[in-house]
Amino acid sequence: MILIYADNINGTIKKSSLEVITYGVAIGKQLGTEAQAIVVGAVNSDLSELGKYGVSTVHQLTGPDTFDAQAFSKLIADKATELDASVVVFSHSLMGKALAARVSVRLKAGLVTGAVALPDTTSGFVVKKSVFSGKAFANIRIQTPVKVISLNPNAYTVAVGEGEANVMATPVSIQPAVKVISNSKSSGDRTLTESEIVVSAGRGMKGPENWGMIEELADVLQAGLACSRPVADAHWRPHHEHVGQTGVAIAPNLYIAIGISGAIQHLAGVNRSKVIVVINKDPEAPFFKAADYGIVGDAFEVVPKLTAALKAGA
Amino acid sequence: MKILVCISKTPDTTAKIAFTDNNTKYDANGVQWIINPYDEWYALVRAIELKEADASHAIHLISVGNADAEPILRKALALGGDEAIRVNIDSDDAYVIATQIATVVKDGGYDLILTGKETIDHNGSSLGGMVAEMLDLPYISLATKLEMDGSVAKATREIDGGQELDEVATPVVISAQKGMAEARIPNMRGIMAARTKPLKVVEPAACEALTATVSFEMPPAKAGVKLVAPDQVEELVRLLREEAKIV
Known part of the structure; x- marks a missing residue:
């Protein structure tokens, strides 16, 4: 199965998360397997609606109210192992960058960050990514049974259809090593x-x-x-x-x-x-x-x- | 405090990007190698500033690569590093590189591991997170400011739409980006001193690559610019709406 991590900012599921869900669902179709999403923390929308983007189940880990890459990575990697995920997908966002690297190490899975297209699975598993700061693309083969991909924002178009996902909420608690002292918003929630x-x-x-x-x-x-x-x-x-x-x-x-x-x-x-x-x-x-x-x-x-x-x- | 700055070798920012061997290899012919700007301008210079404020800090540099990386390590020493380590393996797999750095960190007892936010050639943004996870350390990514208060790092990092101030006890991995420091040029004294500073070559830890680069491709060429007269902005708006269909 495909496990998709959906970022949220202060409880709002981001557009880049919908892109990554659409992308992960498409990889699932390509490989003939289902796609499920994982969300950490409380969200202010009905997560069953993520079914419209093609996921059958949303695993919501409730409890953490601030992002912590170290703690979240453990939660996501454990869920991927429990569900026997073959591909774990993130957005190549500020949060996704930190998570994808850590999760790939925990799963000892080959990682491609900044993907710009669906993987080519005709021979192995090859992911196209942007390199040389946008001047070229590289096609990277992931050689491990489990794969981790982060998708560039705005690289894959959101597709919305019908459906309702089964939401499975599990309370968790984390002990972050990093203490957040303060934060300031300068440009709304848009990156x-x-x-x-x-x-x-x-x-x-x-x-x-x-x-x-x-x-x-x-x-x-x-x-x-x-x-x-x-x-x-x-x-x-x-x-x-x-x-x-x-x-x-x-x-x-x-x-x-x-x-x-x-x-x-x-x-x-x-x-x-x-x-x-x-x-x-x-x-x-x-x-x-x-x-x-x-x-x-x-x-x-x-x-x-x-x-x-x-x-x-x- | 022992600081380790991770240094990557990248083509100069103006280098022409071309590929050889049926588009499977980067064409390094005639390319000028530089220290990855994020590693140099932000991570290394901030480490030097910390040492200027407290001379008891030691700054070690690490680069994973073949002997081509030595001139850039010498340059980093000229800027203000104390010692350099080159791990003698050429790899484009982030897991292999991170394994080498994590091994050196573990054996060297480093308190602060600084990296640039990404390299300008691979654009992976994954090294810092990987090293941190291998050693089960906290990782503050995309930091724009860093102050040390004893063994506590106070770092400002970019979050969606703003900034966040974090505090964490060392050891910690931090990736640096614009804002953390200003680029410097090595002076003659630094260049002379760098010649005799230690540059140790170590053999790599055994590690299998998890990924392999199959091929490269160039982006499709643009069709050419369609010019609109400055007093015809309505025409531009029409083109954006009806032709490009984006506004």
Whole structure:
């Protein structure tokens, strides 16, 4: 069977979790076996609804109210062993990254992180993943009987149908070694890597005081906000918004780059975006070569017009 | 405190990505090797800063790889590491690499194990978690800040939509990302001193690879940019709605 770990944030099942459930269910169909989900902690929705995405059973381990990778990994690995899972699937999210590595060691299972497609099971079990910061893909064979995969956010489309999952709740308790002292939210519950649309701006904006129009465009598109490395290095924007080879690598459906020239290191982090729009006043900006749509023009004029046009047509 | 910084060798960030042997091997011909930026700029520099504040810390470096890794270990020593260890095995399987590092950590009695959040070539983000699990240690991933208070690590890590401050007693594994420190350039004194700092080569612990790279492929090429005039933004919106169908 396939065991799928569904992340939740403060009780809300994430979209990336629905992607990973859809993905795990598809692997199950491919291998002729059923898929079940595991959730740790309390959630504020009816877990039987995850049946709509194809899982027959949801194992809910209730009790833990904060995430702890070390403790959660034990719980997930034990469940995988108990259920004799052949594939354990995670989202390649902030939490999933930490869990997948630990669970793979506990199960002595080969691990592929950042998968972008269903495994090829025609000869063995080969998983395609993004490498070289988005500049290439590698096909990796997992050679162990049990396999662990983490799926890149936004790499697999959620499929919803009919169904109701059987929810099996079991209370558990954990003793985390890591003590959480405080936390602060800066951008809602949305992580840049999981945003479907990302609006990003660079040095062409001239200074942090000009970000208002970027934020307005992002608002109208309900998009995540990003920036180029020089902008983060100059402290115009926080570090977590820096996308590129040494920042965050993203693969949204739409990436709008404003006043970013498109250095190779920046492209590496964003070139898996499905559609790229570049707005730059320099027609020679290398980014246009990687773009689907472009406007050669002054961002200070184009961006407010674009925001207005999107609002008008909404 | 004994700090171990995990150092990976990666192609330079501007290196051309190409493959040989029927797309089964990375073409390293003419490639300039660097320290993986996350390992260098954030993990190593933060370790050096901790030592600058408290000279009693020792910074050891570890790289798992063939002799090609030695120049980058020398560079890391020039930046401020005290000793380097190279485990003499070339592998692209994270489990094999993590096993080697876990073995060294166990034998060396390290308090703080620092890694970059991922390498810019494999993009695995799995090493820190694997090492931590092999040794049953706590692991704080994606840390943007790290302070030591005696034997307690205080680290800020990225969570969905924000930041979280964690405290944990050593030994602990921490992966570093942007924000933790600023990149440095080794000075001449450091480069001279690095020449005589110990660089020990150890033979690997026995371990079977759990995965194997079958082949590489390049992403499909873009069809070419469709330009819209700056006074025709409505046309761009129409294209995004009707052609790309994304907004």
